[in-house]
Amino acid sequence: MKKILLSFYFFANLASANTIDAIAVVVDKEPITTYDIKQTMKNLNISKDKALQILINKKIEKSQMRRFGIFTSELELDNAIDKMLSQNNITLDTLKANLKIKGQTYKQFRENFKQDLEKRKLYEQIANTAKIDFSDIGAQNFFEQHQDKFSIFTEIAVKIYTSKNVKFLESLKTSKNTMLKAENAILTPNNADPRLLSLLSQIPIGQFSPILNSKNGYQIYKVENKNGMQTPEFEQIKNEVLNVYVGEQRQNYIQDYFDKLHSKINIEYLR
Known part of the structure; x- marks a missing residue:
């Protein structure tokens, strides 16, 4: 009887473990597990739907990185981190101390930094295919419609x-x-x-x-x-307006790119 009970608990625990780490969604052949979803919910303090959407977007971005051949070497990563430290006028030791206070390891930081770097590369490559209006007339029209952005x-x-x-x-x-x-x-x-x-x-x-x-x-x-509230004249801040105008065009193009991709890519919901 004891052996039967032990076997029951073993298989019950095994089934529970499999459920916790079961595949919930497959995005372009990339799996998302129930564990991934729960961890994202916990780490970001968000709902299941929002966590799942974030994970799906990450898988789609990963798929596009493979398509565009985006990669970051360890040397490139080191150089990018050194540049960031220099811009913020802090040392590597200070960074590591700050990470320790946050409960994060330097290895985790490097991995997150690498992911952000590759994501910026991807967005930049996608945005470079957009047709952007750099005209003063377009910038002035944008300024008149969005003066609150510059007040x-x-x-x-x-x-x-x-x-x-x-x-x-x-x-x-x-x-x-x-x-x-x-x-x-x-x-x-x-x-x-x-x-x-x-x-x-x-x-x-x-x-x-x-x-x-x-x-x-x-x-x-x-x-x-x-x-x-003060709103400057267009001519006083023309360059700033143009930068924001171009940035919004690029951002809108990237958003539209991923919206269309989301509707085309194969997403299988298993749980």
Whole structure:
């Protein structure tokens, strides 16, 4: 009787393990397991549908990387990381220390950095096939239709949260409960970097900025109020407008490319 029970538990556990890591979706012959989906849900704190969509998109991107022959060597990866460190004025040791605080290994960072690098290469290659309008007339029409994208507020009330732990700041976006004490500030052209004002001008009231580097670690800004909106003349910021106009055309082309690909590629839902 004992042997029968042991056998039952063995096969029950085996069946459970197989279910946990069973193939749920196949995208262009690339499998996505139930374990992949659960881990993505956990890591990103998102729903099953969103996690599955992210994983499907990654498989489609991987398929396109093979098609375009996109590859990153270890030497290229090292050079890209060195360039990033130089641009951010930090050392490799500092980076590793920051990763340790986040609970991430340098090996994981390298793998994620490599994936991002190859993704940028793919998007760049796809965008290079687009027909882009570089004309001043097109840029001016774009400016007139999207003046809010180029408006700057001269007085922005914010709550500033500072921490050496990125996860604490990331949690602010999903949870109202925090042990971090906010610094209230009114940012103006007299006390703030124009680039920061420009960034915060585009963030809706009540929303958070991206996490930014600071002297004391990291900071995130919650926009409380905005006043004194100013919109410059087109000629004053023509180059900036043209850059945004071209960027949006490229982004729209990439989005359309993947939307069409998504409808054509073979996706099998097994579970």
